[in-house]
Amino acid sequence: MRQSIKEGQTVLLKSERLATVGQMASGIIHDLRSPLAAISNAAELIAREELSSSQRQILAESQLGASKRMETMLGEILEYSRGDYRLTRSRHQLISLIDSALQECVNPSRAPLVTVISEISPELFVQVDYERARRIFENLLGNSVQAMPQGGTITIKAQKAGNRVQILIADTGSGIPAQLRNRLFEPYVSQGKQGGTGLGLAIARSIAVAHGGSLTLVSSDDQPAEFCLELPLESGEGNGK
Numbered sequence: 001m002r003q004s005i006k007e008g009q010t011v012l013l014k015s016e017r018l019a020t021v022g023q024m025a026s027g028i029i030h031d032l033r034s035p036l037a038a039i040s041n042a043a044e045l046i047a048r049e050e051l052s053s054s055q056r057q058i059l060a061e062s063q064l065g066a067s068k069r070m071e072t073m074l075g076e077i078l079e080y081s082r083g084d085y086r087l088t089r090s091r092h093q094l095i096s097l098i099d100s101a102l103q104e105c106v107n108p109s110r111a112p113l114v115t116v117i118s119e120i121s122p123e124l125f126v127q128v129d130y131e132r133a134r135r136i137f138e139n140l141l142g143n144s145v146q147a148m149p150q151g152g153t154i155t156i157k158a159q160k161a162g163n164r165v166q167i168l169i170a171d172t173g174s175g176i177p178a179q180l181r182n183r184l185f186e187p188y189v190s191q192g193k194q195g196g197t198g199l200g201l202a203i204a205r206s207i208a209v210a211h212g213g214s215l216t217l218v219s220s221d222d223q224p225a226e227f228c229l230e231l232p233l234e235s236g237e238g239n240g241k
Contacts, residue, residue, distance in 0.1 A: 032073065035066035042066075072131050080203050085210035087129040091234045094124040094158060094165060101137035106145060106154065113151025114144075120158045124165055125234040132207045133231065136215070139200040140169050140227055147173030147225060164213060165233050170226035178221050185215070 042059040045051070051059075079085045098120060106114055126133070144154045152172035159166050176184060187202040205215040212232050219226035 032070055035069045035073075038066040039063050072135070076132065076135060076203055076207070077199070080206050083206075085129075085132065085207065087132065087210060089127050089129055089211075091125050091127060092130055092133070093122065094126050094167070095120040095122050097126070097128075097130065097134060098137055098156060098167075101134050101141055105138050105141040111145045114148060115151075115153045117153060117155045120156060120167075124158055124160070126165060126231045127234045128211055128231055133211070136204045136207055136229060137169075139204045140229070143200070144169065144171035144173065144225070147171055160233065161230065163233055164230045167229045167231070168218070168226060169229065170219070170224060172224050175219065175222070175224050176217060181217065181221070184217055 039062075042063045046056055046059040046063075095118070098118065102116060102118075105111070106116055141154065148171055155168075155170045157168045185201050185205045187199055201215075208215040208229060208231065213230040215227060215229050217225065218228045
């Protein structure tokens with residue numbers, strides 16, 4: 001009887017480990033799908049004889065950018081699993097950082113029905129690792145787009161709070177289900193989005209914390225989603241220059 005129980009527990013633990021591995025693999029595949037598609041599409045186009053040298057150069061740069069993006073994303077997953085981020089911080093204009101993420105996630109081809117209202121002062125500068133900070137914004141903005149399949153509005157605001165900047169990102173989607181709110185930033189917790197695994201928000205929060213900042217959900221149960229991201233201001237920031 002005891003042997004049977006022990007064997008049953010072993011099978012259960014093995015099943016749980018396999019389920020975790022499956023969830024991780026699904027998350028990695030989901031995140032890599034976009035840059036892989038960019039590389040594949042560019043490879044198909046670059047073979048066309050009628051393309052000019054400048055057009056081929058643009059496609060080659062697209063492939064290089066996508067491959068670097070994949071390398072960064074895989075590195076983030078590895079760092080998250082280790083709980084250790086090696087950040088390369090430098091001074092960046094906040095509005096430019098956000099605009100870069102918007103171009104990737106909220107462009108006419110991906111979100112033709114989504115409007116963005118951005119209230120960010122051009123005088124706000126942050127001291128962050130550019131690629132990792134952009135990853136936070138891409139995740140939050142990408143989630144907002146997926147939460148509004150029929151279109152809607154994303155509002156982005158920012159204000160100083162001591163030696164940090166608080167960035168509020170809100171959308172007009174259906175909000176976060178009550179049963180997920182307390183576990184939203186745990187790995188592999190999905191909001192029910194197609195292809196979603198919950199890895200994105202878990203990594204986004206860990207990157208914010210690694211910078212000495214934070215990422216929280218501030219909207220109430222019955223309201224559309226609104227997140228508050230805090231990042232460090234540029235060292236010595238205080239006069240807006």
